[in-house]
Amino acid sequence: CRKDYEEDNEFLELMDGFIIINPLQEDVVKKYSSIFRLIELPIINTIYKKEYREKDSLDIIWQGLFNNKKYIEKLEPIIERLAKQCNYRIKLVYNTNCVPLKDDGIIRFIPWKMSAWQKILAQSDIGVTIKDFSDKWEKRKPSTKVLSYMAAGLPVICTPTEADKMVIKHGETGYFAYTEKDWYKYLKMLIENPKLREKIGKAGREYAVNNFSVEKIGRKYIDFFDELRKDNPVVSVIMPTYNRPKMLRRAIKSVMDQTYKNFELLVVNDGGEDVKYIIKEFNCNAIKYFYKKNGGLSSALNYGLDRAKGKYIAYLDDDDYWLPHHLKILVNFLDNNHEVGLVYAQTRRIDLDGNIIKRKSCKPYDKYYLENIDNQMTTCSVMHRKNDLRFEDIKTHMDWIMWAKLSKKGVKIAHLDKISSVYVRHKNAMLTKDHKDSKEKARKIIKRL
Structure with missing residues (x-):
């Protein structure tokens, strides 16, 4: 908190929290936020060790x-x-x-x-x-x-x-x-x-x-940021998982590699094999692991929503992954566009071997198309402000119903044409009868909204 910043009220009002270097600065920053920490500047001159000897x-x-x-x-x-x-x-x-x-x-x-x-x-x-x-x-x-x-x-x-x-x-x-x-x-x-x-x-x-x-000082910064993520995360990332440990590890790593760090990651195991050992590998307080009785994808998503602390919600299935800038661009957009309730970026679609199926798979937002024809966004591309809505109990396309609900309630939706996530398509996943039936069921639910 520098001298010129201390007298800039408009600048200070933009801050969510502060790191101060002198106790007297506490009186300044606590007017704007209850989140602050005194962390001293580190020493760097430890190369030369003084010799104490007689001299004139x-x-x-x-x-x-x-x-x-x-x-x-x-x-x-x-x-x-x-x-x-x-x-x-x-x-x-x-x-x-x-x-x-x-x-x-x-x-x-x-x-x-x-x-x-x-x-x-x-x-x-x-x-x-x-x-x-x-x-x-x-x-x-x-x-x-x-x-x-x-x-x-x-x-x-x-x-x-x-x-x-x-x-x-x-x-x-x-x-x-x-x-x-x-x-x-x-x-x-x-x-x-x-x-x-x-x-x-x-x-x-x-x-x-x-x-x-x-x-020592670096550790203080890490501890402070860990506490922020634990107690007051800006983003809650909900990651349902079920019997895909190898893919889960990649998905979690992509969250840990985000350039934006003020998040919590809620990994919800929907009754599959226990993957607690994978969570421990990351040794990060921002990750919260939950194991629940099998209830399907919607159940796992809602389980995460019920426990989310962040003001923004993001989703990542255990087989998909993010590029490092994903959270940053979406958080920045919502922070600077208060009238927008949901934003989604662009997604690259690949197969299980990593071959690109479609470089950009999300369509620009169209209210009529979303509410009447088909989904326009992948779940892994979305971030929205926290609300009381929950996912419908349906096998697939519960995300389409959720976005359509928000749209019909008048929530403003925005699209960023920048690739920040990767969606993995499984072979023949969209050709099964269950998938087609579930999509038709979703369409009927949306019409009744």
């Missing part, structure tokens, strides 16, 4: 931009005073995005260079950061700078933000300095005591590496 000069380092030079200017007289009192040659090393104001032996300027900066940090002795809390934005800054010092093994002195207070333990991994007297006291302590510098520096590095590595 000390480098006190400050990272900052040219427009923040006013802060470091407050420390200059204190550093100059200490340089005259101590037996060490003391240098204040700083980087900016502009030329240095001076370079007189005490104040030394180093231009920013990422490839060298980690090494420079590790070769320094004390890290400092100073702020002016009369500036509202300064209070909200993350602890990035402090953590980079700690990760480099430097003892830290800082005017702490709320985020800094969460990562520094005063007197153990660094010091908080609010006044000129504080700065003089803690700088003098660290300058005169090499063992204290080493003790504080090592404790800080251990804490930073153990809690703020890329792996």
Whole structure:
């Protein structure tokens, strides 16, 4: 949640949830959503490990931009005073995005260079950061700078933000300095005591590496997104299955490979062989597995609908599969077209050997055609807003009846001519008498709607 975003109410109102990097941002985001999580930025400077050794000069380092030079200017007289009192040659090393104001032996300027900066940090002795809390934005800054010092093994002195207070333990991994007297006291302590510098520096590095590595912070993101999918999924994907374990594995993988991740997957086993072992292979909290007594496809679909938490519903039979962008394009469309209640994309039809039967098998939406002649969309291509309707108890074509119900109720239907799903046609599946009888039964049901 950046500074320019915090003041953009229209932008914030579009968000479903937030990741914040400073506790003070909570007051901003909770006005717009109850879904937020504080996740710190990760440290990246762990390549160089500091060596603590005797030396006759000390480098006190400050990272900052040219427009923040006013802060470091407050420390200059204190550093100059200490340089005259101590037996060490003391240098204040700083980087900016502009030329240095001076370079007189005490104040030394180093231009920013990422490839060298980690090494420079590790070769320094004390890290400092100073702020002016009369500036509202300064209070909200993350602890990035402090953590980079700690990760480099430097003892830290800082005017702490709320985020800094969460990562520094005063007197153990660094010091908080609010006044000129504080700065003089803690700088003098660290300058005169090499063992204290080493003790504080090592404790800080251990804490930073153990809690703020890329792996640790990445895990926090994954856990947060898993919780969102589990407790507040945007999309509920309903997948009925019956004795097709090999195909089921492919179908589930296609859902897991979606670029859009805020979903729950409800796998409903309609009394077939137990496939819990396949579910466990994916090790994902977003997948919910249900085993029920055999009742047919409509029964399995309705079982999933009764347990769906998402505001959008999508379907995928265990023998079909999605392309990675499927959920993303449909969610984006419904999010941006509130008048539309159902949207379907284009489907490629293949046979069991993977040969293409029809590159595009869905027809553009036509209200009269759907309500009177035939289905225009495959189940795997559809996403609709959650409602109270349920599938008719019929062997096949229950999806056609459902879409026709929605159409006759005045629900606006839209079609995206972009292939995002693959429908697998089984040999002679549409030539059986049961299939033809069921289609005719569906047509009669639709006429009575």
